[in-house]
Amino acid sequence: MSNLAILGGEKAVKVADGDMFTWPIVNREMEAAVLDVLRRGAMSGTDVTKKFEREYADWYGVKYALAHNNGTASIQTAMFGVGLKIGDEIISPTITYWATCLQALSLGVRVIFADINPISLCIDPDDIERKITPKTKAIMVVHYLGHPADMDSIMAIAQKHNLKVIEDASHSHGSIYKGKMAGTFGDAAGFSLMSAKGFAIGEGGILLTDDRTIYERAILFGHYIRHDEITIPELKKYSGLPWGGYKYRMHQISAAVGREQLKKFPAEMEEIDRAMKYFWKQLEGLPGIKPHCPGAKSGSTMGAWYCPHGHYVPEELDGLSVERFCEAVAAEGTYCIPGCNPALHKHPIFSIIDVYGEGKSRNCPDVPEDELPINQHLPVAEGIQSRVFSIPWFKHFRKDVIEQHVAAFRKTVESYKYLIPGDNKKKSTEIRWGLSSALKK
Numbered sequence: 001m002s003n004l005a006i007l008g009g010e011k012a013v014k015v016a017d018g019d020m021f022t023w024p025i026v027n028r029e030m031e032a033a034v035l036d037v038l039r040r041g042a043m044s045g046t047d048v049t050k051k052f053e054r055e056y057a058d059w060y061g062v063k064y065a066l067a068h069n070n071g072t073a074s075i076q077t078a079m080f081g082v083g084l085k086i087g088d089e090i091i092s093p094t095i096t097y098w099a100t101c102l103q104a105l106s107l108g109v110r111v112i113f114a115d116i117n118p119i120s121l122c123i124d125p126d127d128i129e130r131k132i133t134p135k136t137k138a139i140m141v142v143h144y145l146g147h148p149a150d151m152d153s154i155m156a157i158a159q160k161h162n163l164k165v166i167e168d169a170s171h172s173h174g175s176i177y178k179g180k181m182a183g184t185f186g187d188a189a190g191f192s193l194m195s196a197k198g199f200a201i202g203e204g205g206i207l208l209t210d211d212r213t214i215y216e217r218a219i220l221f222g223h224y225i226r227h228d229e230i231t232i233p234e235l236k237k238y239s240g241l242p243w244g245g246y247k248y249r250m251h252q253i254s255a256a257v258g259r260e261q262l263k264k265f266p267a268e269m270e271e272i273d274r275a276m277k278y279f280w281k282q283l284e285g286l287p288g289i290k291p292h293c294p295g296a297k298s299g300s301t302m303g304a305w306y307c308p309h310g311h312y313v314p315e316e317l318d319g320l321s322v323e324r325f326c327e328a329v330a331a332e333g334t335y336c337i338p339g340c341n342p343a344l345h346k347h348p349i350f351s352i353i354d355v356y357g358e359g360k361s362r363n364c365p366d367v368p369e370d371e372l373p374i375n376q377h378l379p380v381a382e383g384i385q386s387r388v389f390s391i392p393w394f395k396h397f398r399k400d401v402i403e404q405h406v407a408a409f410r411k412t413v414e415s416y417k418y419l420i421p422g423d424n425k426k427k428s429t430e431i432r433w434g435l436s437s438a439l440k441k
């Protein structure tokens with residue numbers, strides 16, 4: 001007989017969550033910093049934000065940081081910053097949150113999708129090469145769910161074809177690729193800092209670059225109040241109004257939280273890393289489930305393990321669907337959701353929708369129907385929903401609690417045969433376009 005909770009047994013997780021998953025961790029210093037901004041009426045100022053930018057840039061060891069009101073804005077600004085213009089093409093991974101690339105359309109830039117690597121879940125460098133055309137100007141890289149992308153290969157391709165690289169580091173605060181911080185490889189990086197992210201300060205985003213021209217173009221685009229910082233004559237000449245027509249200034253309450261978050265983030269990140277590694281260590285060797293993280297000897301890390309996932313290998317569990325598996329795991333009192341972000345190339349916005357009233361899709365104005373992104377076949381991405389699942393994102397290293405969550409997964413794997421008769425979920429993983437994967441827990 002099975003003791004699975006979904007079949008009437010006792011739950012594996014008996015402890016209450018308490019603050020195990022509470023994020024961000026708010027301390028007195030954060031509260032005081034927020035109150036100071038409020039009491040000074042400095043919410044729309046830039047004094048706190050500029051300090052936060054300097055400190056964030058120093059953490060990453062780069063020259064310039066420009067804070068934004070959200071990550072989407074910081075990425076769009078990076079696109080303008082590196083010089084993308086009407087008719088250019090960018091290559092983006094299809095498995096990511098939409099804000100890696102969708103805002104390019106408002107710049108008149110076309111988005112071409114590439115497949116992902118099945119292990120890292122990040123953009124597949126071989127597919128980038130296949131997608132390059134004379135119009136390609138930049139590669140968008142996402143260090144997906146904290147896992148660094150294959151930057152050696154990507155930078156080599158960029159160099160060979162003279163392409164810009166923009167890193168969307170929204171999932172990878174603190175992640176390291178072969179000893180160097182993810183977000184410092186390309187020409188510019190944009191980060192989301194919204195409340196659910198690894199580095200969470202409220203709505204906010206930040207752009208990093210070592211290139212003065214990119215920095216000044218970014219200011220020009222959406223930060224009119226800071227046009228006095230612009231020194232390049234051809235940019236300065238017509239400054240004063242934001243060239244993008246956008247106002248992307250960060251709210252100073254976010255900046256104040258960010259300054260305090262920076263002080264405690266290394267310790268928090270280390271504790272999360274210990275907890276997540278402990279979780280996976282306990283599950284080592286079980287069939288059907290594997291960690292999504294770089295190997296211990298790779299020199300790469302997962303930073304704060306944003307929204308962590310595991311790989312699911314149904315072949316090792318007699319074809320049990322990931323949906324049925326997750327349903328059973330979740331019934332044990334832990335957190336487990338099938339799939340990840342849906343493949344963006346399947347959304348009509350990139351193929352047929354006439355958003356701008358141009359009489360045709362801006363992304364595909366003259367693309368034959370069978371070549372539209374929506375009709376493209378990116379096999380790894382299209383199959384990935386049945387091969388990944390989310391796991392609990394522990395914020396504290398508490399062995400006894402983690403072990404109960406481990407037991408939920410272990411028990412389910414060990415009793416998987418009992419789940420097969422009730423497995424009618426094979427095609428049910430719902431598409432969750434708007435979600436940045438399985439948020440929160």
Ligand SMILES: Cc1ncc(COP(=O)(O)O)c(C=O)c1O
Pocket residue numbers: 070071072073075096097099100142168170171191192193194204205436
């Ligand atoms: C990969 C990725 N890029 C960009 C964004 C956009 O950031 P924001 O929500 O701060 O605009 C997010 C998350 O929301 C994200 O997950």
